[in-house]
Amino acid sequence: MINFSYTIWIPLLPFLMFLLLGLAGHKLKPKLSGLLGTGGLGLITILSYITAYRYFFTSEKVNGAYQKIIASNFTWLQFTDKLHIDMGVLLDPISVMMLVVITTVSFMVHIYSLGYMKGEKGFERFFAFLSLFSFSMLGLVLATNIFQMYIFWELVGVSSFLLIGFYYQKPSAVRASKKAFIVTRFADLGFLIGILILSFNTKTFDFITLTDPMGTAIAQGGGIAFLGLSVMTWSMIFVFMGGVGKSAMFPFHIWLPDAMEGPTPVSALIHAATMVVAGVYLVARMFPIYALSAPVALNVVAYVGAFSSLFAAVIACTQTDIKRVLAYSTMSQIGYMMLALGVSGYGGHEGLGYMASMFHLFTHAMFKALLFLGAGAIIHAVHSNYMTEMGGLRKYLPITHITFLIACLTIAGIPPLSGFFSKDEILAAAFHSNKILFAVEYAVAGLTAFYMFRLYFSVFWGKDTHYSHEPHEAPATMTIPLIILAVGSVVTGFIPFNKLVTSDGKIFESELELMIAIPSVLIGLLGIGIAYVMYRKESAIPDKLAATFKYSYKWAYNKFYMDELYLFITKKIIFRYIAEPVAWFDRHVVDATMNAIATVTQGVSYRIRGFQSGQLQKYAVVFITGAIMLSILFIYLWK
Amino acid sequence: MDILSLFVVIPVLTITAILLLKDTRQVRLVSAFGMGLQLLMAAVLVYLYLSARHAGNIDEMLFVKDYLWFKSLNIHYAVGVDGISVAMISLTSLVVFAGIFASWEVEILKKEFFISLILLATGVFGFFISIDLFTMFLFYELAVIPMYLLIGIWGSGPKEYSAMKLTLMLMGGSALLLVGLLGIYFNSSPDKNQLTFNILEISKVVIPLPAQRMFFPLTFMGFGVLGALFPFHTWSPDGHASAPTAVSMLHAGVLMKLGGYGAFRVAIFLMPEAAHELSWIFIILTSISVIYGAFGAIAQKDLKYINAYSSVSHCGLVLFAVLMMNQTAMTGAIIQMISHGLMTALFFGLIGMIYGRTHTRMISEMGGLMKVIPFLSVCYVIAGLASLGLPGLSGFVAEMTIFVGAFQHPELFYRIVTIIVVSSIVITAVYILRVIAILLLGPTTNEHFEHLPDAKWFEKISVITLIGSVAAIGLAPFWLSTMIGTSMHPIIERILALNPF
């Protein structure tokens, strides 16, 4: 058994960095603090690579399965003797894989930001927040129990809130951050309720106990039925609700596009590579329960994923803000991963989907980060987000151009780039379990290729726009990460995931299924072709199309009016018809009653003043009547 | 002189010292010194307590001192603490300490102000240390009455109205309470020969159920008024809005906790059966105040009103948890009291400081303060995050303990209500973020605000004390929850022995 106890430093280091930069940041030189943050992250990147190596290649397996290793653990808060929140580090294939993903991308983004954020006000604040985010994200993936996960879940939420609202003087940014936080918070409510129900039935938070296929948690499965579904199913659906929120699945996706208000590196790190896949990771983490004890919930996962991917892809085809296009494509790719999990089974070749999903998560992190960073470089050069104001940039930004192209090809699933392999696995898994979903995903693959190359062509080719000032290639701090990530997205496809990350930790054989791979490549190429025709040069086709499908285009362009719907619910229903009435009720009914008591008392005291008339004889009357009344009362009425 | 009585003696000495002073500048120094001493004492007490427990002392109450006072009625001056009261005492001393610094620049009648403030503190400390119902009640009323002068003289807005309303409603609560206490007293011994006010001795006997049915509601509501139980919470918004900074801090931070503490230590601990029987009524009321308070806060425009309503919601959570009557939930209730105490004190302190600069509390009239007064704004954000239950700050610990505990309740009804109550975390997030977004973020709307000064040193002391403790509890809750939890055991055992669920 190898000693992994040092892994506790992987999350801890960024936290210390956050404290340092947060408390003393404004005293340091911006550059220094930037370097500190980056250096710290570089360190843990190395650490996590070492960990990954030692875990996958040197730690021994028990009957051919990777073990779940509790590297370190201590009780943070004791609820009951059974229920307690622990803080610790759990190493298993997916967490180790996530370690690699997060640290790599985060490190790249740190380096990139050194250039991108140069001269920004609050440079050190930015890096402090980045460290906070890295801390929370790492804590999330390394969580040993569901409550620890929830804690860091909230923390990534808030750090994303802080980073989206980084330009806090910009109203749109403020609005976006607020929206992101509240929407995800609402989803997290579901997560929490899920945890509560789960813990009530299983009396434990611990992942290993929960997800043990032979364990009591899965075996008893909370047989009590409610609306025909087992308690376990309910709790899993609620837990998944949290995932939906974080991973911007339909219907909680609305925060993601607005989140693009944040600085581009942030979008690359949080809203493309790491945080948004937390939902996928959550489902993967609880996968045995989903697969063995709550299949209905698993179906929900599959359908939500499939629908979101299609939905997002359609919208992506119509957007003109490049970051928003990328945001929607992220959403659709995550939909892929969800679907893959949804269609997967547990163990052996059944678990193909699981593996595929993790695989795609990995590759997607690489190329989507690359895409965003590239977009960042473009924006940095052009000072605009809108592709309508771009074109012919290839001669100004050669490196960006090449890397961007690679990324586009990857996402379009062109062999031998990594995207091809992972997506192919997913399609295969879908094909084997559910033909309809397969068809959907197949179409989405085409759409993806189309909108990505629409973007690519209209930015780098297309009409030759005349820029007010000459766009120039980004500095090395920005281009180097691009290159590294580009390499990453080329080679990662060859990592044998089926030997490393599988549903039950055991190796299984999976070979390329040509009769799925070839058509998927073809449709990818088809998408690219259409995009080429429409956007390679300036042409009237897009506008014609838009004109012909006026209404559907309009709907897609306005993201199917989801934002308006939410606005209606929050502003009109909640605020106008609940909060304000409550406030009014409190003032004018509850409070008024209390005041009424006082007023009535005073009123009465005014009414009865007539007794004190100052007339001696009236007093005498009262006196005598009083005496007689009392006598009557106690002699006759109340003996 | 035993250590506990010192907690009453030191403030009294401070008051006398202030009375003797002439120069007003010294007044605040003296009070700061006295309360600093108090804070130190609290630390010492915590240390002594923990070491005593560590030494294996398993008495229900420690440092018990008992002096016979009124022999014929068997009234004692009896003090003693368990983990819960120790925690509450440290909370109080923290908040009072911060409060002194927050009110460093009172203009008029400095002397009187600090005297009344410390008098209020005296009452609170006395309440928490006493284990004799009579002394408890005495200190309770002693704590309530200075509020009138504090709000009436140094307050703002419709201060006289609010002060009167607050005092009368709280006194109304204590009226119900008095009857309840007398009822407990006269049932405190099966054979009427040796009646007692001593909580520990009463807890050894079982009060007959009819009596419990009669006196539990009185006692609970009596304390509930102070704990802002719906519908008796309406003193809270007006009172807080009109009160000067330090007073709102103390009042929301500490005084409202008397309600929760008493409801748990007297009403439920002494009359568990009735509590179990009638809990459903109060559960409904409290969950109303949780949700209702939160929604009320969304629609407010005045910072203090927002905070007052959020206090209603949070204190409602305390009473809610207490009524769940199991180890975890009740522990959570205590933690929530402490966390909310610190949090809301922080909030009111900051609001006072901001108001002192912008001279308005209407959020609509402010904006973009983050750029102008970063320190205060950041602290405000932290307070906000704490109050919406962000992990790493105290609010989260408290709320989660309550929710998990409450959800362990064996009856379905309680679990469903719990889920409803849990949903308050979203509403809280909504109004907190709304305030933060309007008040601090965005462009600076009013050019008059461009050159506001940031926090002064005494304000920083006050704020940092509170933030420090909020974060301390949030990051390392285990010692607090264990300290409270161990003291909760005997209480829970008694409750469970009397109501087998």
Next chain:
Amino acid sequence: MSLGTFLIMRHELLLIAAALIVLIAEIFWNPDKKSSISLFSIILFGVITIIGFLPSPAGPLFGGMYVSSGTRLLMKNILNIGALIVFIQSVTWLKKEENSEKISEYFLLLISTLVGMNFMISAGHFLIFYIGIELAIIPIAALAAYDRYKNKSAEAGIKLILTSALSSGVMLYGLSMIYGTTGTMYFSEVASLFGNTSLQILGFIFFFAGMAFKISIVPFHLWTADVYEGSPVNITSYLSVISKGAAIFILMIILFKVFPIIMGTWQKTIFVTSVLTMTIGNLFAIRQQNLKRFLAFSSISQAGYILLGLIGGNQLGMASVMYYILVYIFSNLGAFGVVTAISNATGKENIDDYNGLYQTNPKLSLIMTLALFSLAGIPPVAGFFGKFFLFTAAAQQGFYLLVLIAVLNTIVSLFYYLLVVKAMFISKNENPIGSFRSDFSARFAFGICVAGIVVTGFASVIFEAIKNLSFGV
């Protein structure tokens, strides 16, 4: 029967002597410094008060018509203390020009009323009781009309004397019924012979009405406000504490000693009347502007609370009543002392005039606040303990409902007491009452009152001592 046995009625004898001495001394006094008579008589009375505390023989006298016991001695002493404070407070007022001629009358009359009260308290027979009560009220009527040149004073006098005559008429009628049905007027014999017939109930109720008039219990209270307002402040304070206290004492003794058989009935009676008294008293007090009138109504509601101590008929109740009267003497006299001082200095008696008093006369306002809080029953001052014990006594017999009504009433009373506090501390006033320094006697009286208010509560010995002397039904 040796002369020594007459020492049993030492209190009365000493007081009579004192009254005569004052009367005679006035004749031979140097007309230039008449005002020093007051000092002389106060010292004289002070000596008597102190002697009153010396241990003295107890027992029946005149074949049981006159009874003296520890309890009754204590009651007399309590009254003496109160009277002493009133005397000291009235010095400033007596110094005034228009009063200089009648100083000795003032003391003579007050002391004789005190004699009446002492006899009344020591009564073992209704005849003594009747004479005592008349002796206690008639001179007060004269004193109420003491300000010969004030309309209100005369009005107060006539209202008091006529209504009291009526009330004693009614009471006597009741007594005659009791006599007719039992054939005796000795307390002890009446107690043994008393039954529960309608005629006897009627007799009791009429008797109770007469007593209720003296204690000013609703609905027999209407004279109170006018008389209090009209009379000189010191007379008002005397009426509000001493006469009321004495009447309550004797009512308590008679209820416990003479009517234990119809306890059920008089408990009901007290229940009804005390609820009425508290409520009506408070309701009227809310609206008052003149402080004397205000305190009059407040004292009415106080009487309502005191009845809670009687209703139980238990030892605790008796003790708490005596204790409360003591506390009430200190508190009410403290409040009246402030009113006296201010009306002597400025002649202002309205609450509005007190606005911003704290700026000019902080000490006076603090004393007033203390006294009012004590009346309202706010800790840590004595009033809190007093009220608590009263309520406990009532609760002991299971009158929880009554206690609830009472405590809810205390909130209303707190409301109007706070109104005064508000006036003094909070309300702004461009021309507040000028700052002045009250003379030695007033400050001495204040000293006693404040000490009483603060100490009586905490020092449990006082309550315990009273408790040991008290008996139940």
Next chain:
Amino acid sequence: MNSGIPIQYFLILATLMFFTGVYGFLTRRNLITILMSVELILNSVNINFLAFNRYLYPHKLEGMFFSLFIIAVAAAEAAVAIAIIINIYRRFATINVEEVNEMKY
């Protein structure tokens, strides 16, 4: 020693006198008359005492003495009352009870 007149007569007379007195007290406007009606009340009480004593408890004289004292006290009361009434007349120039109401409410 029974002298033919049954006790009821006395009692009825006394009761009538009592309520006549009360009636007078409540209705007469002249203070002096009111005072007289008070005397009526007291005298009715006296009759009661005497009758009871004479008829029911003839061997003790408590009733007699009581009435004696009542008469004496009533005299004193009347004296003070009349003194005050004179003062009233000085101040208000009337002894009509209805006009003596400076203090009210």
